[in-house]
Amino acid sequence: MAxxxxxxxxxxxxxxxxxxxxxxxxxxxxxxxxLNYKKLLAEAAHAKRREETAxxxxxxxxxxxxxxxRKKQYKAE
Numbered sequence: 001m002a003x004x005x006x007x008x009x010x011x012x013x014x015x016x017x018x019x020x021x022x023x024x025x026x027x028x029x030x031x032x033x034x035l036n037y038k039k040l041l042a043e044a045a046h047a048k049r050r051e052e053t054a055x056x057x058x059x060x061x062x063x064x065x066x067x068x069x070r071k072k073q074y075k076a077e
Contacts, residue, residue: 001029012037 002010006017012034013021023029 001019001023002012004019005012005015006019007015010018010020012018015021020029020034024031024034
């Protein structure tokens with residue numbers, strides 16, 4: 001049904017010409033299927049953010065090992 005939406009980047013929410021919303025309204029598609037689809041998208045986005053955060057953390061750790069921060073030594077004058 002998503003292939004028949006007016007716009008290719010349709011989010012199936014309030015866009016005009018959304019074939020998925022039309023199918024939900026006329027009963028061809030159960031609303032819970034659309035809600036489950038949106039839930040899966042949210043879970044995938046969350047997993048991607050967690051993965052990116054872990055990757056950045058790992059890169060920072062590697063950089064610190066390569067270039068450790070050295071404390072400046074101050075000479076007493």
